[in-house]
Amino acid sequence: ETGVTQTPRHLVMGMTNKKSLKCEQHLGHNAMYWYKQSAKKPLELMFVYSLEERVENNSVPSRFSPECPNSSHLFLHLHTLQPEDSALYLCASSQDKRGTDTQYFGPGTRLTVL
């Protein structure tokens, strides 16, 4: 596989469930990102990881918990979500965390919270 992959592609969960989103990049990059894409709002940056260290947490509620065990994998652990958390969650990676670096996006996980 090449590029950035995300699993699952679709997820339906209840408000009391716990689930995890997975992202894997095959590009040899050092930085990884989680974004939220809602129907009525611009893409929002949630978290930035550089060399497995979280360098940005954009005021995201604690019911979203990221994990970056190595530079190729990024997880987003979900618990006690709200219906307004339903959105497309996009993962991205870049060579490094410089502002000039192009971010490469995965296809996203479509999350529905019932």
Added chain:
Amino acid sequence: AQSVTQLDSQVPVFEEAPVELRCNYSSSVSVYLFWYVQYPNQGLQLLLKYLSGSTLVKGINGFEAEFNKSQTSFHLRKPSVHISDTAEYFCAVSDQGAAGNKLTFGGGTRVLVKP
């Protein structure tokens, strides 16, 4: 803090006609500028970016954009569109001085190419 405004939420256009997508940004610092495209059921893909130098930037699939610092704009153009250009287009900026590669996106412009 930065913000990005894409003035048109939807742009219908006939095949082989030109298209221009408008993007204006607001920032107190120098920025880098990007255009991304999102095809249905896919993630975002970079079309082009402006980092420095010539203000006219050429990207993939025949797209180009012009950086205008005085008007804080970065409009995207294509002289002749194809059906396959139907997609959503996002303008984004990143702060040149920021420690992390933080992109701020506009709300997106949906382009519908009609035969």
